[in-house]
Amino acid sequence: MKKLLLPLFMLSLLVPEVFAQTPEERGLEIVTEADRRDTGFGDSQAGMVMILRNRAGDESTRELRVSTLEMSGDGDRSLTIFDHPADVSGTAFLSYTHALDADDQWLYLPALKRVKRITSKNKSGPFMGSEFAFEDLTSPEIQKYRYKYLRNEKLDGRNTYVIERYPAYENSGYTRLVTWLDQERYQPLKVEFYDRKDALLKTLMLDNYKQYLDRYWRANRMTMVNHQTDKSTELTWSDYRFKTGLTERDFDQSSLMRAR
Amino acid sequence: MMRTEARHAMTTSRYVLLLALLILALPGDAAADVGVQVGAYMRPGNAQQAVEKLRTTGFTNVTTAVKTVNGRSLHTAIVGPFEDRKKAEAARLRLRTHGWSGFITSFPNLPAEPDGAMPSSRGPIGALETAPLPTQHKPDDETRTAAPVQTLSPHAAVDDDGDTASHPAPAPHSTGxxxxxxxxxxxxxxxxxxxxxxxxxxxxxxxxxxxxxxxxxxxxxxxxxxxxxxxxxxxxxxxxxxxxxxxxxxxxxxxxxxxxxxxxxxxxxxxxxxxxxxxxxxxxxxxxxxxxxxxxxxxxxxxxxxxxxxxxxxxxxxxxxxxxxxxxxxxxxxxxxxxxxxxxxxxxxxxxxxxxxxxxxxxxxxxxxxxxxxxxxxxxxxxxxxxxxxxxxxxxxxxxxxxxxxxxxxxxxxxxxxxxxxxxxxxxxxxxxxxxxxxxxxxxxxxxxxxxxxxxxxxxxxxxxxxxxxxxxxxxxxxxxxxxxxxxxxxxxxxxxxxxxxxxxxxxxxxxxxxxxxxxxxxxxxxxxxxxxxxxxxxxxxxxxxxxxx
Structure with a gap:
């Protein structure tokens, strides 16, 4: 029965709308479906290599590991451990995201053995000096944005929905984000970020998608280009693991302090 | 007074020199060559396959190298070495026109290889060229190939290139x-x-x-x-x-x-x-x-x-x-x-x-x-x-x-x-x-x-x-x-x-x-x-x- 229902449901998405639907409703509908498809992963762990490049082509690298815990009824929790550069090795970052409330964030400084709380006003600030802002890397809860469906478009041979998002949370660095969402996988292939003056600030390209547990798609490469500074950052994910048995206990202050 | 200060300054500068030498003597980031990395693979065979494809496309100075990322070995295909970033960037653009996307990175310290003359059997990975290669691979290819029948672990992920990455239990740095x-x-x-x-x-x-x-x-x-x-x-x-x-x-x-x-x-x-x-x-x-x-x-x-x-x-x-x-x-x-x-x-x-x-x-x-x-x-x-x-x-x-x-x-x-x-x-x-x-x-x-x-x-x-x-x-x-x-x-x-x-x-x-x-x-x-x-x-x-x- 289930096997029959799912293709039927997906088919219904392709059928022209019978009832008039505003672009806002359509946008929310698509994003809700994307969220539904990504629900239930439980927890995940992955490694990340970040390559930062400036205008002159000088590079510096960051290596980190990220664990994420899916929370029902709240935003995801994540623990990020820094491995490289060596002077920040052992630093760890704990984040409890919330749909609309300010996120709770703590940083662990291994040299002092000290946990510091950070205000989450720095959403627009760069993550580790990269072109990714903190808000680009937190879990995309539905309520964090308002949506508007713009059009269908082919991108690199794939059919996409083009959807505009408007941050509904405070202190965002953006007025809007335009997302090219793959129609088959419901995953973003490209995102354009517009700054507070509505000028194009950055473009994110997501590729090397891999599917895990026969269900969850993850881009294993993300390239962010800042058009205003000509700097870019390339994120390469590796070793994605899902349902590894992590619990809330792995995302408390005590686990932050012994993160390695 | 003047004399003691002068002598003191001399001792100080001697120590500065000694310290400078001490620091320089530490294993450092040598002024390394750069290369263009065009792929990283779980399986050595796939890296080797990429190397061979590149060679047939005319990129002769290409080799495989093992990189450790988060304690795991990745087999990379890397073009180079180039003496500076400019030359590497030129190569990266040439690679791009052939459909290889790559990025510039430091070239690993391998035994020098004659330019394209030999297969990379002298590299750090000696036993690479053996495994028959499962699929044709193109770095940017995103189409999911038929999944290999391999369900060793419920957490196995199917890569776009057909590699099956089976993952060990999470145990970071279990080796110290x-x-x-x-x-x-x-x-x-x-x-x-x-x-x-x-x-x-x-x-x-x-x-x-x-x-x-x-x-x-x-x-x-x-x-x-x-x-x-x-x-x-x-x-x-x-x-x-x-x-x-x-x-x-x-x-x-x-x-x-x-x-x-x-x-x-x-x-x-x-x-x-x-x-x-x-x-x-x-x-x-x-x-x-x-x-x-x-x-x-x-x-x-x-x-x-x-x-x-x-x-x-x-x-x-x-x-x-x-x-x-x-x-x-x-x-x-x-x-x-x-x-x-x-x-x-x-x-x-x-x-x-x-x-x-x-x-x-x-x-x-x-x-x-x-x-x-x-x-x-x-x-x-x-x-x-x-x-x-x-x-x-x-x-x-x-x-x-x-x-x-x-x-x-x-x-x-x-x-x-x-x-x-x-x-x-x-x-x-x-x-x-x-x-x-x-x-x-x-x-x-x-x-x-x-x-x-x-x-x-x-x-x-x-x-x-x-x-x-x-x-x-x-x-x-x-x-x-x-x-x-x-x-x-x-x-x-x-x-x-x-x-x-x-x-x-x-x-x-x-x-x-x-x-x-x-x-x-x-x-x-x-x-x-x-x-x-x-x-x-x-x-x-x-x-x-x-x-x-x-």
Missing amino acids: KLTGYVSAELRLFANDPSSAGQHGDNLAWSMRPEYYRAWNDGGDSVIFTPFIRWDQHDGERSHADVNELLWQHVAHDWEARAGIGKVFWGVTESQHLVDIINQTDLVENIDTEDKLGQPMINMALIRDLGNLNLFVLPGFRERTFPGPEGRLRTIPYVDMTQARYESGAEDKHVDVAVRWTKILGDWDIGLAHFSGTGRDPLLLPGMDGNGNPVLIPFYEQIDQTSLDLQAALDAWLWKLEVISRHGQNGRYTAFTGGLEYTFVGILETAADLGIIAEYLYDDRKDSAPTPFEDDVMIGTRLTFNDAQSSEFLVGAVIDADGDGVLYNLEASRRIGNRWKLGAEARIFSNIPLNSVLSGQRNDDYLQIELARYF
């Missing part, structure tokens, strides 16, 4: 991990020392390796962190310590630790009243943030009602003080050899502590009690063996209850630390309270500007053995958020009674991937003779520190 730093430090003093026997500019170096090993799926671990400091003039500052030698066991709702450890409690920036488990390694820095390892048995109970930490602390660590030849000290100096204790057990007294912590939404709360030997001694006037005046540390038995509170409300961080301590001279109360506000992305840049203001109070007022009895600290922290993690902190602690100002400046910046340059300056301004800080009135200094991390 060595990190740490070596650092050279130069302190330049603005004035002649206050006391005969003290010196001018000073060189020092230090080293802190850290070895960590986990097993039992991360449930058990050991950490070993020795520390060594060598100082040019101060025999007391040249010292070694075991900062950590700690075994840790983690279970679902409890944790146990035993050995020598380091623990930090508290929230404020200007001073750390609540932090009491570890003794201050004062010879390191007068900011009291450097600590000595503390023998401990620690049990943590993790509950919904909060975390409860119980500590038994056998063995007391004496505070370190600069010797007669060191700067940044009291006058006369503190004679550690004559340390006295209230307890008959002296430094064998077993101390105990308990701490409860809880996160309540935007609030972090900590309540603690400590019973045992006070970490900060009273300094009593005395004589050394030759009849010269010295100060003698006296460690009393204390009971200290503390509260630390922190709230993140919008862009504001509110902080409070309060202690109530009972000792030989009755009970006293002290607190530090304040706030921190951050302006994000100032002047349209990526930089953040934080403002810190704290008030420091001690109800013993002027009889307190601390200079911070009625003081205001203001500071600003500029974080550039750049690739080099540049930071700048400048602040002042101002005594409300007009008993002087202590200015403080700290700056740091990463150089390359493994070096860090730090600067620190302190100015003691208008310190009266009767102040606790009077011995340091002439000790304004600028410190430059260069550290190499490994």
